[in-house]
Amino acid sequence: MLSRKIPCVMTIAGSDSGGGAGIQADLKTFSALGVFGTCVITAVTAQNTRGVESIFPLPPSIVKSQIKAVMKDIPVRVAKTGMLYSQEIMEEVAKAIDEYKITLVADPVIRAGSGSPLIIEEDKNAIIKLIVPRSMILTPNVFEAEMISGIRIRSLNDMKNAAKRIVNLGAESVIIKGGHMKEKNLEVYDLFYHEGSFRIFRKKRLMINPHGGGCTFSAAIASFLAYGESLESAVEEAEKFIETSFRGALKIGSGRTPANPMAFLYNKAGIAEAIEQVDEAAKAVERNPSISRFYAEVGIQIAMAPPYPRGPEEIVAIDGRIIKTRDGLKAAGPPRLGASRHMASVILTAMKHDPQVRAAMNLHYSPVLLKAFREIGCKVSGFDRKLEPAEIKRVEGKSLPWGVEEAIHKIREVPDVIYDEGEVGKEPMIRVLGKNALEVVDKVLRAIEALPEEKRINKSRRGFIDKKESSCS
Numbered sequence: 001m002l003s004r005k006i007p008c009v010m011t012i013a014g015s016d017s018g019g020g021a022g023i024q025a026d027l028k029t030f031s032a033l034g035v036f037g038t039c040v041i042t043a044v045t046a047q048n049t050r051g052v053e054s055i056f057p058l059p060p061s062i063v064k065s066q067i068k069a070v071m072k073d074i075p076v077r078v079a080k081t082g083m084l085y086s087q088e089i090m091e092e093v094a095k096a097i098d099e100y101k102i103t104l105v106a107d108p109v110i111r112a113g114s115g116s117p118l119i120i121e122e123d124k125n126a127i128i129k130l131i132v133p134r135s136m137i138l139t140p141n142v143f144e145a146e147m148i149s150g151i152r153i154r155s156l157n158d159m160k161n162a163a164k165r166i167v168n169l170g171a172e173s174v175i176i177k178g179g180h181m182k183e184k185n186l187e188v189y190d191l192f193y194h195e196g197s198f199r200i201f202r203k204k205r206l207m208i209n210p211h212g213g214g215c216t217f218s219a220a221i222a223s224f225l226a227y228g229e230s231l232e233s234a235v236e237e238a239e240k241f242i243e244t245s246f247r248g249a250l251k252i253g254s255g256r257t258p259a260n261p262m263a264f265l266y267n268k269a270g271i272a273e274a275i276e277q278v279d280e281a282a283k284a285v286e287r288n289p290s291i292s293r294f295y296a297e298v299g300i301q302i303a304m305a306p307p308y309p310r311g312p313e314e315i316v317a318i319d320g321r322i323i324k325t326r327d328g329l330k331a332a333g334p335p336r337l338g339a340s341r342h343m344a345s346v347i348l349t350a351m352k353h354d355p356q357v358r359a360a361m362n363l364h365y366s367p368v369l370l371k372a373f374r375e376i377g378c379k380v381s382g383f384d385r386k387l388e389p390a391e392i393k394r395v396e397g398k399s400l401p402w403g404v405e406e407a408i409h410k411i412r413e414v415p416d417v418i419y420d421e422g423e424v425g426k427e428p429m430i431r432v433l434g435k436n437a438l439e440v441v442d443k444v445l446r447a448i449e450a451l452p453e454e455k456r457i458n459k460s461r462r463g464f465i466d467k468k469e470s471s472c473s
Contacts, residue, residue, distance in 0.1 A: 270306025
């Protein structure tokens with residue numbers, strides 16, 4: 001059988017016995033992005049999520065031998081560096097970069113996230129002399145950028161000055177990661193400086209204390225470069241990748257939280273699953289005319305998220321909603337990403353409290369239907385739009401997250417059903433939540449079957465989900 005060609009990438013870094021950073025994080029990233037990862041170990045560390053306990057550097061000759069062994073057999077064109085530890089090791093890496101004409105992504109690791117040093121103190125300047133000038137891109141955090149540039153960073157303007165200084169030292173480009181900035185705001189920004197131009201990547205600050213983020217980010221840039229992406233495109237895709245890795249971060253141990261490169265794969269699979277589920281759920285709605293009794297004036301929407309969505313753009317919903325036609329309820333279009341910001345806001349807010357609640361569906365408000373939901377064991381909670389603060393109401397897209405938070409706060413958990421009785425210009429609505437789109441529609445159909453007038457009708461219409469799987473008990 002002919003083998004498929006695959007980009008090959010090298011990581012030159014230290015080994016993390018805790019598995020959250022270093023070589024281990026790099027190889028997970030390579031695998032998640034579909035490139036073949038090779039590795040050159042510079043040092044073996046004894047560490048966990050709380051910190052580094054000891055370091056055993058490998059002899060520079062062994063580092064050289066590892067590089068040589070890989071390069072004479074495997075077509076590596078892009079490499080990333082992490083922990084290099086000593087000037088002697090950096091000298092061997094620099095020679096190899098020149099000899100094999102390797103494109104270098106350099107993460108100038110100086111200390112672990114816990115604060116433990118990962119380089120010999122007197123050899124810090126060797127990074128500036130040997131690694132910076134050979135880098136297509138340098139990926140320092142704020143602390144590392146301060147050390148290399150000699151500029152104290154306290155603002156975005158400081159970051160820009162430091163980036164210019166680093167490029168003047170020989171790097172082709174630089175991205176300074178702003179997650180370590182001490183600013184007390186909910187936004188994080190990374191600064192990319194390339195070919196004399198700045199680009200700022202802004203994102204919401206996640207409430208985690210991450211481990212291995214720098215390794216994962218630089219490994220992702222190297223992977224995208226190996227695919228032939230331009231540097232700017234590689235950085236842009238790596239920014240998305242690291243955000244997903246942080247959203248899927250794993251609380252392992254009692255210290256910092258390791259980034260999860262595999263979250264990228266889980267999300268890709270989750271999006272495919274959501275498209276299939278939303279499509280099947282929409283067909284189930286079309287097959288059951290009893291739902292039309294609770295048709296919302298704005299249409300019915302069904303939506304589902306992957307496990308680690310970055311925002312509304314990664315929520316699958318029906319394009320154009322499910323509408324009422326002469327022949328009954330019909331999906332106006334196929335499921336697609338980003339088709340419903342309203343339903344996405346409901347799901348994203350609920351997932352903050354319970355990550356397993358990944359789907360939702362809306363119906364017109366009905367006290368009778370709410371009673372039926374309660375009768376089948378669903379948890380029901382609501383919010384009053386009249387109590388919505390004026391500052392929330394003034395901002396587009398803030399009302400539903402506020403309402404969902406209110407409903408969750410009332411019962412101290414994510415309910416199966418969230419309702420509101422509307423107000424002027426706002427239709428009264430029921431929103432049914434669940435683990436997936438099929439479960440949500442099943443809850444709706446079971447509630448409708450529990451209505452007094454429906455109990456006299458044959459109940460064999462659902463048939464697409466095992467009743468034992470439904471979360472309403």
